[in-house]
Every structure is written in C-alpha cells, then in structure tokens.
Amino acid sequence: xxxxxxxxxxxxxxxxxxxxxxxxxxxxxxxxxxxxxxxxxxxxxxxxxxxxxxxxxxxxxxxxxxxxxxxxxxxxxxxxxxxxxxxxxxxxxxxxxxxxxxxxxxxxxxxxxxxxxxxxxxxxxxxxxxxxxxxxxxxxxxxxxxxxxxxxxxxxxxxxxxxxxxxxxxxxxx
Amino acid sequence: xxxxxxxxxxxxxxxxxxxxxxxxxxxxxxxxxxxxxxxxxxxxxxxxxxxxxxxxxxxxxxxxxxxxxxxxxxxxxxxxxxxxxxxxxxxxxxxxxxxxxxxxxxxxxxxxxxxxxxxxxxxxxxxxxxxxxxxxxxxxxxxxxxxxxxxxxxxxxxxxxxxxxxxxxxxxxxxxxxxxxxxxxxxxxxxxxxxxxxxxxxxxxxxxxxxxxxxxxxxxxxxxxxxxxxxxxxxxxxxxxxxxxxxxxxxxxxxxxxxxxxxxxxxxxxxxxxxxxxxxxxxxxxxxxxxxxxxxxxxxxxxxxxxxxxxxxxxxxxxxxxxxxxxxxxxxxxxxxxxxxxxxxxxxxxxxxxxxxxxxxxxxxxxxxxxxxxxxxxxxxxxxxxxxxxxxxxxxxxxxxxxxxxxxxxxxxxxxxxxxxxxxxxxxxxxxxxxxxxxxxxxxxxxxxxxxxxxxxxxxxxxxxxxxxxxxxxxxxxxxxxxxxxxxxxxxxxxxxxxxxxxxxxxxxxxxxxxxxxxxxxxxxxxxxxxxxxxxxxxxxxxxxxxxxxxxxxxxxxxxxxxxxxxxxxxxxxxxxxxxxxxxxxxxxxxxxxxxxxxxxxxxxxxxxxxxxxxxxxxxxxxxxxxxxxxxxxxxxxxxxxxxxxxxxxxxxxxxxxxxxxxxxxxxxxxxxxxxxxxxxxxxxxxxxxxxxxxxxxxxxxxxxxxxxxxxxxxxxxxxxxxxxxxxxxxxxxxxxxxxxxxxxxxxxxxxxxxxxxxxxxxxxxxxxxxxxxxxxxxxxxxxxxxxxxxxxxxxxxxxxxxxxxxx
Numbered sequence: 001x002x003x004x005x006x007x008x009x010x011x012x013x014x015x016x017x018x019x020x021x022x023x024x025x026x027x028x029x030x031x032x033x034x035x036x037x038x039x040x041x042x043x044x045x046x047x048x049x050x051x052x053x054x055x056x057x058x059x060x061x062x063x064x065x066x067x068x069x070x071x072x073x074x075x076x077x078x079x080x081x082x083x084x085x086x087x088x089x090x091x092x093x094x095x096x097x098x099x100x101x102x103x104x105x106x107x108x109x110x111x112x113x114x115x116x117x118x119x120x121x122x123x124x125x126x127x128x129x130x131x132x133x134x135x136x137x138x139x140x141x142x143x144x145x146x147x148x149x150x151x152x153x154x155x156x157x158x159x160x161x162x163x164x165x166x167x168x169x170x171x172x173x174x
Numbered sequence: 175x176x177x178x179x180x181x182x183x184x185x186x187x188x189x190x191x192x193x194x195x196x197x198x199x200x201x202x203x204x205x206x207x208x209x210x211x212x213x214x215x216x217x218x219x220x221x222x223x224x225x226x227x228x229x230x231x232x233x234x235x236x237x238x239x240x241x242x243x244x245x246x247x248x249x250x251x252x253x254x255x256x257x258x259x260x261x262x263x264x265x266x267x268x269x270x271x272x273x274x275x276x277x278x279x280x281x282x283x284x285x286x287x288x289x290x291x292x293x294x295x296x297x298x299x300x301x302x303x304x305x306x307x308x309x310x311x312x313x314x315x316x317x318x319x320x321x322x323x324x325x326x327x328x329x330x331x332x333x334x335x336x337x338x339x340x341x342x343x344x345x346x347x348x349x350x351x352x353x354x355x356x357x358x359x360x361x362x363x364x365x366x367x368x369x370x371x372x373x374x375x376x377x378x379x380x381x382x383x384x385x386x387x388x389x390x391x392x393x394x395x396x397x398x399x400x401x402x403x404x405x406x407x408x409x410x411x412x413x414x415x416x417x418x419x420x421x422x423x424x425x426x427x428x429x430x431x432x433x434x435x436x437x438x439x440x441x442x443x444x445x446x447x448x449x450x451x452x453x454x455x456x457x458x459x460x461x462x463x464x465x466x467x468x469x470x471x472x473x474x475x476x477x478x479x480x481x482x483x484x485x486x487x488x489x490x491x492x493x494x495x496x497x498x499x500x501x502x503x504x505x506x507x508x509x510x511x512x513x514x515x516x517x518x519x520x521x522x523x524x525x526x527x528x529x530x531x532x533x534x535x536x537x538x539x540x541x542x543x544x545x546x547x548x549x550x551x552x553x554x555x556x557x558x559x560x561x562x563x564x565x566x567x568x569x570x571x572x573x574x575x576x577x578x579x580x581x582x583x584x585x586x587x588x589x590x591x592x593x594x595x596x597x598x599x600x601x602x603x604x605x606x607x608x609x610x611x612x613x614x615x616x617x618x619x620x621x622x623x624x625x626x627x628x629x630x631x632x633x634x635x636x637x638x639x640x641x642x643x644x645x646x647x648x649x650x651x652x653x654x655x656x657x658x659x660x661x662x663x664x665x666x667x668x669x670x671x672x673x674x675x676x677x678x679x680x681x682x683x684x685x686x687x688x689x690x691x692x693x694x695x696x697x698x699x700x701x702x703x704x705x706x707x708x709x710x711x712x713x714x715x716x717x718x719x720x721x722x723x724x725x726x727x728x729x730x731x732x733x734x735x736x737x738x739x740x741x742x743x744x745x746x747x748x749x750x751x752x753x754x755x756x757x758x759x760x761x762x763x764x765x766x767x768x769x770x771x772x773x774x775x776x777x778x779x780x781x782x783x784x785x786x787x788x789x790x791x792x793x794x795x796x797x798x799x800x801x802x803x804x805x806x807x808x809x810x811x812x813x814x815x816x817x818x819x820x821x822x823x824x825x826x827x828x829x830x831x832x833x834x835x836x837x838x839x840x841x842x843x844x845x846x847x848x849x850x851x852x853x854x855x856x857x858x859x860x861x862x863x864x865x866x867x868x869x870x871x872x873x874x875x876x877x878x879x880x881x882x883x884x885x886x887x888x889x890x891x892x893x894x895x896x897x898x899x900x901x902x903x904x905x906x907x908x909x910x911x912x913x914x915x916x917x918x919x920x921x922x923x924x925x926x927x928x929x930x931x932x933x934x935x936x937x938x939x940x941x942x943x944x945x946x947x948x949x950x951x952x953x954x955x956x957x958x959x960x961x962x963x964x965x966x967x968x969x970x971x972x973x974x975x976x977x978x979x980x981x982x
Contacts, residue, residue, distance in 0.1 A: 035237045041246035042231040063256035065379065066227065068220045068287050076247060086235035093592075094230045098221040098254065159235070168535040173254060174221045 037082035038089065038159060047071040047170065054097045066173045071102060076167040078159060085158035092121065092152040097173050100146035105170035111153035119142055121150045184607045202930040205710060220287045221776075224376045225254040256373040258385035258619075259637060264392035266435075270363065271399045273355040274784050276303070277310060278365045278392035283341040292336040296327060297367045297385075299348055302357040302396060305365075310348030332587040339371060351661030353396060359429065361396040377580040397429020400523070402450055402570040403533045404615070404625035405540075408562070412437070412625030413631045417470050418548040418630055421509075422452060422566045422775040426530055432523035434515055435571030441489050441941035442498045442512055449482060449523045451569045452511040456548060457493060457562035457630070464553035467562070469509065472502035473546035477526055481517040484542070486510070494924035502778040511544050523570070533615030545707035550632040557708030560629035565614055568623045590602055638712060640805035640824040641665075644734055646703035646778060652800060661819050664827035665698050666798075666876050666969075668834030676833025688795040688832035690787050697784035698828040699732055699749050699908050704804040706822070710807040711770035715817050716783050717802050719761035721791035724801060728752030729782045751782055761788035766815060781830055795833035796875045803826045829876075836903050836967060837875045845927075845978065859956035863949040866929070868916070869976040871906050876969030903967055905934070905975050909957040915955030920979035921945040924955060930975035936975075949980055 045057035046066065060072060074093055079088050081100040095101045106114045113125040153167050221227070231247035261283040270276045283765055285289055290654055300982060308324030311333055319325040319333055330336065335345050349365055357363075368389045375382040409419040438448030458466055476482040488506035490496040492868055498510065512521070522543070531537070555561055614627035639646035642665040652664030671688035691694065702712055718724040732749040773779050783803055802846035805821035806812065817823040845865040859867060911919025923929060927946030929936060938944070938956030945955025962973045971980050 035241070035245070036235060038235050038243065038245050039235055040231050040232055040245050040248050042229065042247035044229065044250040044252065051970055060250065062250050063254045067257040069257070070253075074229060074231070076233075082237075084238050086237070088242075089233060089235040091231060091233040093231050096227045098225050098227050145372050154273070173227070173606050 003170045030160075033038075034084060035082050036084045036086035036159070038078050038086045038149045039076040039079050039081055040091065041079070042076070043075040045073045045075065047073050051159055068173050070173045071170055072099070073168055073170045074174065077119075078165055078167070079161045080161050081162035085160045089155040090152050091155075091165075092150060093167065093169055094150055095148055095171050099171035100174055101148040101151070102170040102172055103145035105168070106151055106153075107166070107168045108153075111167070112156040113154050115152050116143075116148045116153060117148055117150040117152075119149065121152075126151065127133065175576070220250065220257075221254045222344050223254055223256045223288050223373065224380045225278045225402055225521060227252050253379050254287070255914050256286070256288060256376070256378055256383040258288075258290050258371045258373040259284070259381050260292060260369055260371040260385045260388040261285045261389035262367060262369055262880050264365075264367075264390045264391040267393045267395060270396060271428075271430060272353050272357045272359070274353045274361075275306070275350060276353060276394060278394065280347045280349065280390055280392065281314075281340070281371060282336075282347055282369050282388075283437045284341050284343060284371055286371060286794070287499045288373045289340045289538055290373040290385075291336055291761070292339045292345070292359075292369055292371045293331055294327060294336070294347065294367060294369040297314070297365050299351055299366075302361040302362045303351040303363040303365075303394075304966050306350045306352055308350040310350070311348050313348065313920055321348075323751075323796075324803070329381060335752050349392075356395050359396050359398040361902065362393055363396060364391050364393045365673060366391045386958055395429075397525075399428045400426055400432040400525070400570050401428035401432045401533070402432075402452070402534065402568045402623055403531075404452065404538065404566050404568055405534060406454075406564075406566045406624070406625040406628045407536075408628045408813050410630045413634050414635055415552070416550070416633060417451070418467060418562070418632075419547050420454070420457075420628070422450060422454065422625065424450070424542045424544065424568075425537050425540055426523050426525050426570065429525055431525055431760040433571045434788035435569070437786065438571055439512065439514075441569055442696050443496065443508055444498075444512070446514060448517070448569075449512070449515050449571055450511075451514045452544060452545065452565040452566055452716045453494060454509050455564055456507055457511060459551040459553065459556045459632075461553060461555050461559050464551055467548035467551045468504045469502070469506045470547040470549055471766070473509070473544065476511070476542040476544045477540050478513060478906050480702065482513050482515045482523065485512045485514075486732045488514055500774050505973065509546055511542075513542075525829055525956060532617040533624060535617055541744050541972045547735035551643060553707065555635040555708060555774065556632040559631055560633040561708070563612075563627060563629045565627050566625040568625075570623065581787075583598060632707055634708050634809045635706050636708070636710045636809035636822045636824045637805045637812070638710075638805050638824045639703040639705045640714075640803060640826045641703075642826065643699040643701050643780060644778075646701040646824075646826075647705070651797075652829055661825045662827065664800075664829050665700065666829040666831065666835075667696070667698055668831040669696055671795065671833045674692040675838070686795065687792045690793060690832075695751075695784045696786065696830060697727065697751060697782040698801075698830075699729055699780055699782045700803060700805075700828070701778050701780050702771075702773065702824075703778045704775050704807070706807065706809075707775055709772060710809075710822075711809050712769050712770050712779065712805050714767045714781060714818075715764060715802075715806065715815070716766075718762060718785065719799060719801065721788050722799060723759050723761055723763070723786050724765060725754060725758040726765070726767060726803075727754050727782050727784060728831040729780045732780050737788060737963040748790055749780075750862065751784075761791075764816070778901065785828070785830060793832040796837045797833060797877070798834075799830045799832070800827050801830070829891075831875055835874050835876050836872055838872045838905055839869055839871045840907070842869065843869065860981050863923070865927075865978055866916070866920070866981065867976055867978045868907065870907055871974045872903065872905050872967065873972035874969045903963045904960055905963060906960045907958070907975075907977075916979055920981050921949075921952040922955030922957050922979060923959055924952075924978045924980055926980075927978040929959065929973060932963070932975055933975040934963045934975065936961045946966040950982075952980060955979075 008161050027046050044060040046060050048056045048058060050056055057073060076093055078089060078091050108114055113126055114127055115140055117124050118129050129140045130167045131138045131140050159165055175935050204594055215838050228249055228250045228251045232244060234244050263281045265279045282292055297305060307326050309327055310321055310324050311319035311330060316322045319330050349367060351365060361387040370387050371383060372384040378485050387701045407421045411418055425866035432449050432593045434447035434449050438451040439446040450686065453855050456469060475486060475669040485500060487498045487500055487510040489498045489504045490503055490506055492555050493642055494508040495951050522914050525933055613624060615624040632724040639660060641648040641663045647660060648663040649658050649660045650663040653663050671687040677686050693975060702731045704710055714726060716724045716726055729751055735812040756767045758764045773780050785801055802817060802825055804817050804823055804825045806817040810823035811818040819825045845867050848860045855964055908914060922945045923938060925946050935958040940959045941956055946953050959977060
C-alpha cells in the first residue's frame with residue numbers, strides 16, 4: 001500500500017473506531033444474533049503529492065469537484081459486527097463511469113487474489129483477456145486495465161467478529 | 175502586405191507562393207487534425223464538466239451454515255469540474271529571406287474537457303523581424319483573417335473558431351511578420367505566441383475556469399535570396415599561338431532555389447522566362463592599334479541541374495543590349511549562357527551545395543561550369559598583366575524577400591517592368607547600363623550577380639630595338655662590310671681634333687694624333703625601343719674597344735629626329751645629358767647599366783654613351799673607332815654579363831671618326847720639267863720653268879654605302895652620320911703656310927691650266943689674278959686658294975680640286 005500521510009492514517013483509524021462503535025450499538029439493541037454481520041464503508045480520497053513528491057490524501061466530499069486526470073483512491077472497510085465469523089468474504093468495488101482503473105492499484109494484503117471484470121461482474125479473471133482480430137485470426141490479449149469495470153477481492157481468512165479488513169484501489173478521472 | 179504593392183502578376187506569384195506554402199502547411203494541418211481527432215476521441219471519453227461520478231462498494235459472504243449474505247456500502251458522489259487546457263504548437267523551422275513577409279503557423283487545440291473561448295496574446299519576436307499584426311485563421315485564402323486579408327489580433331480573437339473552440343479541434347493560426355531587409359543571413363528569428371482558454375460556468379458547482387497560459391515558439395532562419403555566385407578565372411596562353419581560356423563557375427549561393435523570370439530572357443531580347451542569364455563581355459585590350467581577341471569556337475553548353483536547359487547566345491553589339499543570337503560569331507563582343515527549365519514546380523535552380531561561399535570566391539563544388547576561349551590580342555601592351563580584364567554578370571530569379579524580383583548584377587541592363595508579359599519586344603530604351611559591370615563581387619557581399627574581376631594577357635613576346643636616336647628600328651651596316659641588319663645599325667660621328675685640323679703625313683713617326691675634344695664629351699645619343707607586346711625592363715650593355723672607355727648617362731630634351739632631319743649635334747647641343755646610369759668601363763672593357771629601366775610596350779628610352787680614350791691612346795685622324803651597345807630585355811639570354819643579341823637584345827654601333835669626316839689628301843703631279851741634261855726624274859724633282867699640278871682630293875671617309883641612296887644602306891638614315899655629312903666645306907691650300915712653300919717658289923696659280931674647282935667657288939689671294947705669260951716672263955699669280963664646295967658631301971663621296979703652278 002502506498003505511503004500514507006499521518007493525517008490520512010489518523011483519519012482512517014478514526015473512521016474505523018466510529019464504525020465499530022456504531023456496529024456494537026447495533027448488537028446492543030438487537031440482541032444476540034448468532035451470525036456474521038458485515039458492514040461496508042466506502043471512502044474516496046483524492047491522491048495528491050506535495051512538492052517533495054510525498055503522497056497526500058484529501059477526502060473527496062460531494063461538494064468538491066474533480067477534474068479529468070485526478071486520481072481517486074477508494075477505500076473499502078469491511079467490518080464484522082456479528083457474532084460469527086464471515087466466511088467467503090468477497091468485497092467488490094466499482095470503477096465508475098467516467099473513470100479508469102489505475103493498473104496495480106488494488107490492495108492485495110487481505111486477499112488471496114484480486115479479480116477483475118470487464119462486463120460489470122458477469123465474468124471475472126485475475127488477468128482479463130479480450131480477443132482481437134490479428135492477421136492470423138482472433139487472438140487473445142490482456143485487456144487494458146482502463147477497460148475494467150469492476151474488481152473484487154477473494155478472501156483467504158474468515159472475517160472474525162469485531163474485526164475489519166480494508167481494501168483499496170484507485171481510479172483516474174477520464 | 176508587401177506583395178500588395180506589386181503588380182498583379184506579382185500578387186499572383188506571391189499568392190501562389192503563399193498557397194504553395196499553405197499546401198505544405200495543409201499537410202501539417204491535416205496531420206494535426208488527425209491527431210486532434212485522436213485526441214478528440216480520447217477527449218470525448220474525457221469526462222465533461224458537471225458529470226456526477228458515484229460509487230458504491232458491495233460484498234458477499236457466508237456464515238457457518240453456508241448461508242450467503244450481500245451487503246452494500248455507502249455511496250460516494252463527486253462532480254467533475256471545468257478543466258480547461260490549451261495546446262499551442264509551432265510548425266517546423268523554415269528559411270526566410272531579408273524583406274520577406276513570413277507566416278509562422280501555430281496549431282492551437284482545446285485539450286480541455288469542454289468547449290471554451292481561446293484568447294491569444296500579443297506575440298513577441300526576436301531581432302531581425304517586425305510583427306505585422308496580421309493573422310490568418312486556418313489558412314483560408316479569402317475572407318476575414320485570410321491570406322488575402324489578414325486581420326489584427328483583436329479581430330482574430332473574436333472569430334468563432336476561437337471563441338467556441340470545441341474539444342480536440344485543431345486550429346491553425348498564421349502569424350505574419352516582416353524580415354528586415356538589413357537582416358543578415360544566418361540570423362535566427364523566433365516568434366513566441368501565448369494563449370489561454372476559458373470554459374464557461376455551468377452552475378454554481380461548476381464555475382468558469384481559465385487554463386494556464388500555453389506557450390509555443392516558431393523559429394525561422396534567415397537565408398540569402400537566390401544569389402548567383404560567379405567565380406571567373408582565366409588561363410593565359412602558353413605560346414604565341416595559344417588560346418585564352420575563360421571559365422565561369424556558377425552556384426546559387428542563396429538559401430532558396432531560383433524561379434524562372436522574364437527578366438533573365440528579356441536582357442537577351444527574349445520573351446522566354448529564364449532561371450539565370452550569365453552575360454560576359456569579351457575582354458578588350460586597351461590601346462590603339464590593337465588586334466582584339468576573337469571568340470575561338472562555339473563553347474559547349476555546360477551541364478546543368480536536372481530539367482534545366484542551357485543555350486549560348488552571342489551579340490556583336492557594342493553594349494550588349496541587342497543583336498543576340500544563338501548563331502556562333504567569332505567576332506562576338508558579348509557571350510551569354512541562358513538557362514530555362516522544364517521543371518513544373520518553378521523552383522528549378524536549387525540553392526547551392528556546400529561550398530558556395532559567395533560571388534567571386536572559388537567554389538569547391540559548382541552547379542555549372544561555363545568555359546569559352548578566345549584568341550590572343552596583338553599589339554602594344556597586350557601581354558601586360560591585366561591587359562584583358564572583365565567581369566561576368568548575371569541575372570537570377572526567385573527571391574522571396576523581394577517578392578520574386580530577380581537579382582541583377584549592377585551593371586546589367588534593368589528593365590523597370592521586368593516581369594510585364596505584355597511587352598511585345600525587347601525595349602532597349604528602357605534598359606539601363608550595359609552588361610559591362612566592372613565592379614567585382616567579393617564574398618557574400620554585393621554586388622550580387624557579378625563575378626570577380628579577372629585579368630589575363632597575351633603570351634609575352636618581348637622584343638628590344640636599339641639604334642640611333644629616335645630610330646631604334648634602323649638597319650644598316652656600320653662599316654659597310656657586315657650585312658645590313660638592325661644589329662649592325664649605327665651612328666657615326668666625327669669631331670674636330672682639339673689640336674687642330676687633322677693632318678696625316680704619310681710615313682710620319684710617330685703618327686700624327688687627333689686629340690680628343692677637351693671641352694665637350696663625345697657622347698652619342700641612342701634610343702631603346704620596346705618592340706614587344708608588353709612592358710619590360712631593359713638594361714644596356716656598352717662595350718669599348720681597346721684603348722677606350724665608355725660610360726652611359728641619362729639624357730633628356732633630345733630633339734625628335736626623322737630621316738628627313740639632318741644631323742643633330744653629336745655631343746654639344748641637342749640633348750641634355752643627365753645622371754650617369756652606369757659606371758665607367760675599363761679600357762677596352764664593358765659596362766652595364768646599374769639599374770633596369772621599365773619601358774612600356776611601344777615606348778622608347780633615350781640614353782647617351784660617352785666615349786673617351788684611355789691614357790696612352792692616340793686617336794688617329796680618320797681612323798674610325800667602333801663602339802657598340804646592346805639593349806636587352808627580360809627575355810634576353812645573358813651569359814657572364816654579356817647579352818646574346820637576338821629578339822630581346824639588340825645592338826647598335828657608335829662609330830667615331832677622329833678629325834672626320836672630311837679628309838683632304840694632297841698630291842702633286844710634275845707635268846713638265848726643265849730641259850737640262852740629264853733632266854731630273856720627272857716624278858721626284860722639278861727644274862725652274864717646270865710645272866706642277868697640285869690635286870686636293872677631299873673625301874667623306876665614312877663608307878660610301880652609308881650615303882643616302884647608297885647601296886646596302888638599309889634603313890640607316892644619313893642623319894645618323896652625326897657631323898659626318900659635310901656641308902659648307904671649304905678646301906683651302908695656302909702656299910705660304912708653315913712648311914708649304916709653293917707660294918714662294920712658283921709663279922702661283924697658273925691661268926694656263928685653269929684650276930679645277932669641281933663645282934666649287936674659288937677665292938684667291940693675295941691676288942685674284944692668275945699667273946699668265948711664258949716662262950720666265952710670267953706674272954705672279956695667287957699663292958692661296960680657297961674653294962667653297964657646294965651642297966653636302968655624303969659618305970664615301972670624294973672630289974678633287976686641282977691647280978697648276980710653274981716653278982720660278
């Protein structure tokens with residue numbers, strides 16, 4: 001994961017704490033439910049760099065505009081507020097229209113692998129391929145990452161109760 | 175625009191030129207359009223402003239019972255803003271020329287994410303050019319902001335293409351400036367253009383925004399207009415019959431190719447446009463009596479650049495303005511190489527290859543080499559360096575800086591309406607000077623179109639003549655024996671012995687001397703003539719016979735003599751002797767002038783040779799002493815200081831007759847003797863009453879052959895016999911003078927046998943009555959006779975005066 005400024009880390013930790021506080025509040029009001037409850041939090045940060053090239057993240061709010069060429073990092077935090085572990089957790093992120101996936105930007109530390117889709121999630125592949133017409137006929141070649149529409153993380157470990165995992169990826173505003 | 179000042183034809187030419195450039199530009203434009211479309215495609219994918227981008231994450235998972243669940247995140251939303259961006263690019267560097275109106279083309283492209291308004295700022299330009307504030311939009315030929323009517327920047331910025339520039343659309347902006355006519359070739363002129371684009375506001379969330387300033391520069395290099403660099407050379411002949419070869423190397427030394435222009439043809443009386451016309455006035459040797467060189471043969475048409483055709487023209491006019499013809503004429507006064515082309519592009523004479531460094535500079539690589547040959551001129555001075563001088567002149571077309579005006583050598587005739595096609599014929603009256611420009615071109619500086627000045631000369635044929643004053647070419651035989659030639663010509667002089675009239679006593683021992691003059695030198699003027707075809711330096715070698723010395727002096731103010739003018743004074747008057755020009759020779763030795771004298775062809779130089787006897791020398795009366803001098807030029811062979819007579823070493827003789835020239839010899843004849851027995855020998859003695867005839871034979875001792883009309887005279891003039899021709903001579907016999915006693919031992923000059931006077935007039939004394947009567951009764955007659963001889967006594971001519979006396 002790219003270096004994150006102190007401000008960005010603090011913001012992330014603060015958000016996680018708030019997330020679990022809210023999660024436990026749900027438990028306290030609904031009683032014991034013997035099943036996992038996974039909640040997702042999506043955050044968008046504008047990726048910038050200072051004069052020295054150090055990356056800085058600026059949260060994107062609705063009122064703030066983006067411009068073509070801006071790089072946005074999406075942060076997905078999956079928290080398990082249930083009493084049982086969530087297994088086969090597969091978080092899924094979208095690459096919105098008007099943006100293009102930044103190749104290699106998807107985090108991989110909390111997943112066995114990252115898969116991409118070119119068709120909105122109908123089919124998946126670690127390395128999506130497309131068929132193109134060549135002199136000898138149709139040949140298969142790796143798809144341009146900018147053509148990805150969706151990505152997902154295939155989890156390796158169950159998400160235990162009262163724990164969370166973070167998944168990130170970046171897009172560029174076309 | 176400068177072009178607007180030209181006549182219609184030029185406007186057409188200029189417009190054509192500009193449009194041609196636009197064609198080239200068009201290629202660039204098209205490529206940009208293509209690129210722009212590519213960008214436009216990506217720009218179309220670029221997210222327009224006010225676009226909302228939303229994102230929601232999701233996840234699936236299962237519980238211990240393998241029940242599947244799906245969950246979604248919150249939704250993140252943002253709005254795309256205006257992102258104006260302007261791309262500004264110059265075009266490839268181009269070559270421009272002084273005075274040219276140049277269009278620098280820039281490509282402006284909206285590279286933002288929405289349509290915007292482009293604003294171009296006032297550009298800047300580096301030294302050498304001046305902005306015209308004339309702009310062309312998208313290379314349009316006509317209309318607002320077009321090639322025909324460029325617009326100011328303020329107007330350009332209001333054009334729809336700029337105020338509503340759509341994303342990805344390339345716009346071509348032509349920025350015009352004028353290159354100063356004084357800008358030196360090699361100068362780099364850069365224009366710099368800046369601009370911004372503003373995308374309008376869409377709503378409160380998406381305000382208007384202006385791009386950063388885009389900047390681009392266009393760099394042009396100033397090069398000289400098409401310029402014909404001519405380098406002319408001449409190879410002098412190596413023999414008297416050799417030819418002079420002239421070679422003209424030509425290059426377009428400018429930065430541009432040359433167009434065909436009417437002027438190049440019009441100067442030859444043609445209506446055919448030509449790329450170049452090289453004119454050369456055939457060299458003429460200055461001076462009178464010169465046989466001028468003639469064109470030897472029709473020269474070959476030189477190899478020319480592809481698609482060019484050369485034709486050689488000849489003119490016999492005096493000024494090169496008319497009478498041009500393709501027919502070879504050996505008497506041509508002008509020759510020209512006219513080059514036309516079949517190249518459709520019009521640019522037919524490419525700019526010079528490397529090495530063309532300017533008119534009058536030898537080229538390492540020529541685009542054509544034109545050679546022609548002439549015969550040698552003949553006459554005085556034609557072999558002098560620079561005797562033949564000339565410059566090749568030219569016209570070359572195609573000069574962007576001057577709107578197509580040809581470069582014309584300064585001396586070449588200029589037609590003020592040189593490109594008017596309607597002129598039906600060659601209007602010589604509208605042309606200026608002839609093609610005889612004499613100002614050479616040097617390096618890259620003006621005058622363009624002219625070659626260097628080349629000089630050459632005929633083969634040097636040096637020749638010296640040396641002879642009597644003002645008659646260096648005289649021929650003769652100085653002693654009447656040697657053959658007549660201009661090596662044996664002579665000047666003969668006599669002088670009055672300083673010890674009295676020359677006397678010869680037969681058998682006298684020692685010989686009677688004729689003392690050398692003591693008050694005036696015996697100095698004989700001679701003349702050296704340069705009979706060659708060029709200036710030369712001359713020395714004079716003087717020789718003295720045994721017992722005599724010689725020294726040479728400068729001389730001035732000598733009279734002009736011709737064969738009809740009789741003798742000048744040999745040494746006393748007539749010339750003014752100046753400083754010595756040689757030392758004094760040893761007795762019987764020789765001496766040479768201490769410094770050479772330069773004499774122009776056909777000119778002469780006078781000098782005198784002064785002679786004197788060495789100590790111990792006794793000049794004998796009437797015994798000629800012959801001296802000689804040899805004048806020689808640079809081509810003469812000189813061995814050990816002695817020149818070998820020949821073409822460039824000519825000899826003349828100065829013959830001195832001491833006591834001469836008139837020698838009188840007296841003889842006697844005993845006509846009758848006494849009657850005594852035995853009678854005296856008649857030949858040796860005489861008795862009283864015997865008669866004696868005295869004969870006074872006078873003779874000009876110079877060889878008879880030298881007399882006027884004499885056999886073997888050659889051209890030697892009689893006047894060369896300075897003091898030799900006896901005029902007004904008087905023969906005197908005084909019977910009482912000195913040891914002569916016939917005046918006292920005879921009855922004087924007898925009338926019985928009248929004196930023979932040979933046409934002279936006799937004067938007698940002390941009485942004019944001749945002796946009469948019969949011995950011994952005779953009267954006393956004159957004891958002295960003086961006979962004035964009539965006319966002149968030419969060399970070799972003699973006569974006798976005789977009279978008879980009777981012994982008392």
